Amino acid sequence: MRIELVQGDITEQHVDAIVNAANSSLLGGSGVDGAIHRRGGPAILEECRALRASRYGRGLPPGHAVATTAGNLPARWVIHTVGPVYREEEDLGGILRDCYTRSLAVADELGATTVAFPLISAGAYGWPHDDAIFQALTALRDAVTQVEETRLVLFSGALYTLAAEIATRG
Template identity: 85%
Template sequence: MHIELVEGDITTQRVDAIVNAANSSLLGGGGVDGAIHRKGGPAILEECRALRASRYGGGLPTGRAVATTAGNLPARWVIHTVGPVYREAEDLSGVLRACYTSSLAVADELGATSVAFPLISAGVYGWPPDDAIFQALTALRDATTQVESARLVLFGEHLYTLAKEIATRG
């Protein structure tokens, strides 16, 4: 799988699937989640409500992923995943990596060949950006998937520059 680093806005990515750093309610929120729901329109929220009413009454578990329509976004699907909240005293890096691999598994089920990821858990969930980037790249590099292209979309020049540095370290 080809992995690309991009500075930009996840909601403008022209790919088969855009990954949403969702909260467990699946009903929208702030950051990436809010932006995807706002730009994607009501169709995404409608499908999320249906998922809550059926399979995910208690919310989407951390590290898991599920797909909906992409609504008005320039993609076919949105894959929602819930990242862990960072805790210095507890190593949840495996759960964070599972967000990426679970999303790729859902992409495989959908037949998606290109997927754009935000930097999961690095916003309000408090994951240190350098480690969030390392975990994302590790998960994507080690994944077994039919996805041909994964794009890590970094919001802002600082995160993009940091990601390039971490990627060159291997």
């Protein structure tokens, strides 16, 4: 699988699936989650409400992933995953990596071959950027998947530069 670093807006990625760094409610929020819901339109929220009414009455647990339509986005699907909230005293890196690998498993079920990821848990959930990038790249490099191309979409130039530095270290 090819891993590409991209500086830009994840809602503008022309891929089969866009991954949403969702909150467990699946009902929209701030940051990436809010941007995806706003740009994707009401069809995404409608399917998220249906998921809450059926399989995820208590919300989507951290590290899990589920798909909906992409609505008005330039993708076919949105794969929602909930990252862990960073806690210095507890190693939750495995759950963060699960967000990437379980999203890829959902992409495989859908038949998606191109997937764009945000940097999960690195915003409001407080994960240090350097480690969030390391965890993302580790999970993507180690994944067993039919997905041919993944993009790690970094909103700022500073994050893109940091990711490029970390990626070259291997």
